[in-house]
Amino acid sequence: MRHWIIKLYKKANDKGFALGAFNFSTNEILKGIVDAAVKLKAPIIIETSEGERNFFGLEESVAVYHAIKKKYPHVILHADHTKSFEEIKRIIAAGYPSVHFDGSKLSFRHNIRETKRAAEYAHAHDVFIEGELGGIVGGSTMHKKSLKDVLTKDIMTDPEQAKEFVELTGIDSLAISIGNAHGIWKDKPKLDFERLKAIAKATGKFLVLHGGSGISASDFRKAISLGINKININTEMRVAYAHALLKGLHNREDYVPYHYLKDVSAAVSKVVEEKIIIFKAENKI
Numbered sequence: 001m002r003h004w005i006i007k008l009y010k011k012a013n014d015k016g017f018a019l020g021a022f023n024f025s026t027n028e029i030l031k032g033i034v035d036a037a038v039k040l041k042a043p044i045i046i047e048t049s050e051g052e053r054n055f056f057g058l059e060e061s062v063a064v065y066h067a068i069k070k071k072y073p074h075v076i077l078h079a080d081h082t083k084s085f086e087e088i089k090r091i092i093a094a095g096y097p098s099v100h101f102d103g104s105k106l107s108f109r110h111n112i113r114e115t116k117r118a119a120e121y122a123h124a125h126d127v128f129i130e131g132e133l134g135g136i137v138g139g140s141t142m143h144k145k146s147l148k149d150v151l152t153k154d155i156m157t158d159p160e161q162a163k164e165f166v167e168l169t170g171i172d173s174l175a176i177s178i179g180n181a182h183g184i185w186k187d188k189p190k191l192d193f194e195r196l197k198a199i200a201k202a203t204g205k206f207l208v209l210h211g212g213s214g215i216s217a218s219d220f221r222k223a224i225s226l227g228i229n230k231i232n233i234n235t236e237m238r239v240a241y242a243h244a245l246l247k248g249l250h251n252r253e254d255y256v257p258y259h260y261l262k263d264v265s266a267a268v269s270k271v272v273e274e275k276i277i278i279f280k281a282e283n284k285i
């Protein structure tokens with residue numbers, strides 16, 4: 001499966017689009033994501049963080065992924081922000097074809113050691129692996145603070161370190177910190193495009209942008225043109241989901257879940273469709 005995933009990233013890189021990676025923790029969210037991908041004929045990544053997959057169920061997420069793949073093969077299931085080797089083993093055993101090992105909280109040398117270990121294990125099991133260098137602050141929610149107060153230059157990815165990191169770990173793709181952050185903040189994120197350019201040149205690897213919620217369409221397009229191949233979106237869908245659910249429950253005419261939940265999936269779909277179009281991923285299957 002790893003080879004097929006690499007081919008898909010390469011296609012995105014060659015054709016100048018980015019793979020949207022959308023998080024899910026409920027079936028309504030997943031349905032919203034997949035409906036959007038099918039409608040726009042876009043290859044897509046569906047992903048779960050540790051909290052999300054513990055809620056949805058690890059085996060359950062793999063089973064649903066296989067069911068989706070039978071009807072729409074242009075999907076990758078990915079494990080987002082996995083912070084220990086034990087968790088990597090658990091995920092791969094469950095059948096995830098793609099994982100993200102996040103050692104960004106470790107020291108540079110420790111991150112290299114742990115990521116290399118995870119990469120060797122993943123590759124031995126034919127699994128694609130994303131590493132991370134530099135800090136990506138915040139959780140996928142609405143924040144009360146300003147981004148400029150928490151984002152400092154020293155947590156951003158250094159191009160020279162990134163080169164060494166990808167060479168020594170053997171990872172397939174790299175998540176970077178260039179002014180992006182998880183969640184939606186009081187101020188808009190300001191991406192450091194010069195840094196992105198330098199990282200792309202130094203590493204020659206597929207690059208991943210986390211914290212896509214709140215970044216403008218023009219900044220996304222520019223980031224893609226400079227080497228971003230995968231973009232993670234979560235918070236905007238979570239907000240759309242919660243608002244639609246509240247409204248649906250408030251306005252419901254009966255107690256039939258699929259009567260008031262279909263608008264919830266549609267609200268998530270709308271966010272995903274917008275992103276797919278911005279990422280130029282439509283009609284790329």
Ligand SMILES: [Zn+2]
Nearest residue numbers: 182210211232
């Ligand atoms: Zn992330």
